[in-house]
Amino acid sequence: MTDDYDYESLGNNATLGQDAMAGALAGIAEHCAMYPVDSIKTRMQVIQSVARPQVFATAAAAVTAGHQHHPHRHLHSAAIAEGSNYKGMKVASRNLWRGVNSVVMGAGPAHAVHFATYEACKEAFGGNAGGHHPLTTAAAGACATLAHDALMNPFDVIKQRMQLGDSAYRTVRECARSVYTKEGIAAFYISLPTTLTMSVPFQSIQFATYEYFRKVLNPTGEYDPKTHAIAGGLAGAIASAVTTPLDVVKTLLQTRGQNADARIRNASGLMDAVHIIKERYGARGFFRGFKPRVLTVMPSAAISWSVYEYFKWFISSNNNPIQDKNLLSL
Known part of the structure; x- marks a missing residue:
């Protein structure tokens, strides 16, 4: 019979570099797994004063027409909306993946910084001690977010520009060059x-x-693994539901350069975007894309935490000679 070991002790045995590597892998897995649903969410959140092609209205209606328990049906409905035949469906399905390269390029380094910062701050703030420490872990999460978003924001702007159904961009480089030429460096950070x-x-x-x-x-x-998946999914669902209004505002600002509405195209920041959304749709406008956002974030968070905790455990176990001895004796 081998001695039991506490998984919590493994986290302290991992270096920041190893936490960063686990975070990078988790970030890429998280964003790529649910990317098509995220594309639908972005299209639903975009506000236009002029009539948009029927494709987007149909795709949006398909998402909200009672399929919230079946994410794969969203993709099928969106594909039908963008093409009436098999070839059209294949093109539409590929379009839902447009911009994923930007996520891969940005999510790896950004999540590496994110999780490494989180682990360092959680340890420094005393979050690894026994018991529950919601304020400590929340503070560590806030610190990690500052580092993550400063690095990820430009990639997120490119991603959302390419996710638009009428986007003419085919590569990340093409999109980045066009945004920079037409709107300047500020467009990546507004x-x-x-x-x-x-x-x-x-x-x-x-x-x-x-x-x-x-x-x-x-x-x-x-x-x-089951605990990490369930806890991650619940955490993602709660957090995404609470912050959807701000996500709608963010989408408006990040896609404003390709909007046909001059008012939206010249939106100056958070409060201006809030006023536009309120004027056009009232309070319900702040919950555009609510269902696909939760459907995206909930499984994404479950995947992210599961992948992160697995690689943290795997990497840390290789650093722990006592645990290695126990595993070999099983």
Whole structure:
């Protein structure tokens, strides 16, 4: 019989570089897995004063027409909306993946910084001690978010420009060059204050609720993939539901350069975007794309935390000679 070991002790054995590597892999897996649904969410959130092609109205209607429990139906409906035959469906399905390269390029380094900062701050703030520490983990999550968003925001702008159904961009380089030429470097960062306003509470809520559910579901602290997936999914669902209004504002600012509405195209920042949304749609306008956002974030968070915790466990176990001896004797 081997001695039991506490999974929580493994996190302290990993270096920041190893935490960063685990975070990078988690970030790429998270964003890529649910990217098509995220594309639909972006299209639903974009505001236009002129009539948009029927494709987007049909795709948006398909998402909200009672299929919230079946994400794959969203993709099928969107494909039908963008092409009436098999060839059209194939093109539409590919279009839902447009811009994913930007996510891969940005998510790896951004999530590496994100999780490394989180682990360092959680340790420094005393979050690894026994018991529940929601404020400590929330503070660590907020610090991690500041580092992540400063790096990720330009890639997110490119991603959302390419996700638009009428986007003419085919490569990340083409999109970046066009945005820079037409709108300047500021276009990549105009949404950063709004992004931080959304992401800091989002990540604070997510990290705090994740750590809470993880400890409630797995009080022994042993590595348990099911616990990480459930806790991550619940944390993602709660955080995304609470912060959807700010996500709508962020989408307006990040896609304003391709909007046919002059008022939206010249939106100056968070408050201006808020006024536009309120004028056009009232309070309900701040929840455009609510269902696909939650459907995107919930499984994405479950995947992200599961991948991160697995690689943290895997990397840390290779640093722990006592654990290696126990594993070999099994």
